[in-house]
Amino acid sequence: MLAIDVKDLRKQFKVQKNREGLSGALKDLFKREYNEVRAVKDISFQIPQGEICGYIGENGAGKSTTIKMLTGILVPTSGDIRVNGYIPYKDREKFVGNIGVVFGQRSQLWWDIGVIESFRLLRKVYGVSEQDFRRRLDQLVERLDLGDLLNRPVRKLSLGQRMRCELVASLLHNPSILFLDEPTIGLDIVVKTAIREFLQELNREEGTTILLTTHDLQDIEALCSRVIMLDDGRIIYDGGLDELKNRWSRGREIQFQFTSHTPLAKLEQLTAGLGVTWKQESDLNATMWLPHTTNVSDALSIVTGGTAIRDIKIIETNTDEIVREIYRSGSASASAAATLLREEEPALR
Numbered sequence: 001m002l003a004i005d006v007k008d009l010r011k012q013f014k015v016q017k018n019r020e021g022l023s024g025a026l027k028d029l030f031k032r033e034y035n036e037v038r039a040v041k042d043i044s045f046q047i048p049q050g051e052i053c054g055y056i057g058e059n060g061a062g063k064s065t066t067i068k069m070l071t072g073i074l075v076p077t078s079g080d081i082r083v084n085g086y087i088p089y090k091d092r093e094k095f096v097g098n099i100g101v102v103f104g105q106r107s108q109l110w111w112d113i114g115v116i117e118s119f120r121l122l123r124k125v126y127g128v129s130e131q132d133f134r135r136r137l138d139q140l141v142e143r144l145d146l147g148d149l150l151n152r153p154v155r156k157l158s159l160g161q162r163m164r165c166e167l168v169a170s171l172l173h174n175p176s177i178l179f180l181d182e183p184t185i186g187l188d189i190v191v192k193t194a195i196r197e198f199l200q201e202l203n204r205e206e207g208t209t210i211l212l213t214t215h216d217l218q219d220i221e222a223l224c225s226r227v228i229m230l231d232d233g234r235i236i237y238d239g240g241l242d243e244l245k246n247r248w249s250r251g252r253e254i255q256f257q258f259t260s261h262t263p264l265a266k267l268e269q270l271t272a273g274l275g276v277t278w279k280q281e282s283d284l285n286a287t288m289w290l291p292h293t294t295n296v297s298d299a300l301s302i303v304t305g306g307t308a309i310r311d312i313k314i315i316e317t318n319t320d321e322i323v324r325e326i327y328r329s330g331s332a333s334a335s336a337a338a339t340l341l342r343e344e345e346p347a348l349r
C-alpha cells in the first residue's frame with residue numbers, strides 16, 4: 001500500500017490587502033480587499049511504505065504548507081490526499097494514531113514540566129497502553145541517549161537535547177509514517193549526525209516511512225534515496241538524488257601540479273579526442289575538466305604517462321552547488337540542465 005498518495009493538491013490562502021495611508025486604513029475597516037496566494041499548485045506524488053523522501057525547495061516554495069495538509073492541520077483548496085489510506089483533515093482521530101510529526105521550529109512538549117511528564121501526557125493522548133509505553137520509551141531513550149534528561153523541564157534543555165526529545169515524543173505511539181519539518185535546524189554537526197543515524201536505523205529496522213523537509217542537503221545525502229523538489233508551489237523534480245547529480249553536475253575537475261613547466265598546448269595535445277578542457281593556472285599548475293562521458297582513469301593515465309606530476313586532486317561538483325543552480329533556473333528539466341551547461345562551460349576553459 002502507498003503511505004502517501006497526493007493528486008492535484010492545491011492550497012490557496014486569502015491575504016488581506018492593506019491600503020496605504022489613513023484613508024486607506026479607514027477604507028480597510030469598512031470594505032476589506034483580499035489577494036490570493038497560491039502556495040501549492042496542483043501537485044501530485046506518491047510515496048510507498050518504507051521510503052525516506054526528501055522534500056526540498058527555497059523559502060516560500062510551499063513545503064510546510066504541503067506538510068500541514070498531509071498531517072491534517074490545513075484543509076486543501078482542492079485535490080486529493082490519502083495518508084495511510086486516510087484523508088488527513090477528515091479522519092483526524094484514526095489518522096493521527098499512525099503518524100508522527102516533528103516541526104523543528106515548534107515544540108510538542110510542555111515547556112515547564114519534566115520531559116517524562118510530557119511523554120506521559122502524550123501516552124494518554126494516543127491511547128498507548130502502559131506496558132507498550134514503557135517498552136517503547138526504554139528503547140527510544142537508550143537509542144537517543146536521553147537517560148538523565150527525562151526529569152528536566154523542557155525549557156532547560158539545549159536545542160539538541162530538545163530535538164532528541166521531540167523525536168521520542170513523535171514516536172511513542174509507534175507510527176508508520178514520520179513527517180519531519182526541518183528536524184536538524186540550528187543543531188551542531190554531532191547532534192545532526194546522531195539524529196541522521198537514528199532515523200536511518202528507524203527506517204531500516206521498523207520500515208518507518210519518512211518525509212523530510214530540510215534546507216540542509218547533507219540531511220538529504222545521508223538519508224534520502226529520493227528527492228522531491230518544489231519551486232513556487234510546483235514540483236520541478238521528483239527522482240533519485242544520484243540521477244539529479246548526474247544530470248546536473250558539470251562533471252569533474254582534476255587539478256594537477258607538475259614538477260616542471262608544462263605548456264597548455266602539450267596537455268591539450270595529450271588529451272585530444274577525450275572531450276576534456278584545460279585551464280592553465282600557472283607554470284606548474286593546470287586544471288582539467290572532464291564531462292561525465294569521459295572515463296577518469298583513462299584521462300589520468302594519459303596525463304600521468306606524458307608528464308611529470310607532483311600532486312593530483314579530483315573535485316566533484318557538490319550537491320549544494322547543483323541544487324542552488326536548479327533553484328536559480330527554476331527548473332530541473334534536462335533542457336534547463338543543458339542550457340546551464342552551455343552557459344558555464346566557457347568559464348572552465
Ligand SMILES: Nc1ncnc2c1ncn2[C@@H]1O[C@H](COP(=O)(O)OP(=O)(O)OP(=O)(O)O)[C@@H](O)[C@H]1O
Binds near residue numbers: 061
Ligand atoms: N497562513 C498563510 N497565509 C497566507 N499565506 C501563507 C500562509 N502560509 C504560507 N503562506 C504563503 O505560502 C507560500 C508557501 O509558504 P510555505 O511556508 O509553505 O513555504 P516553505 O517552502 O515551507 O518555506 P520555508 O522554507 O521558508 O519554511 C509563501 O508565499 C507563504 O508566504
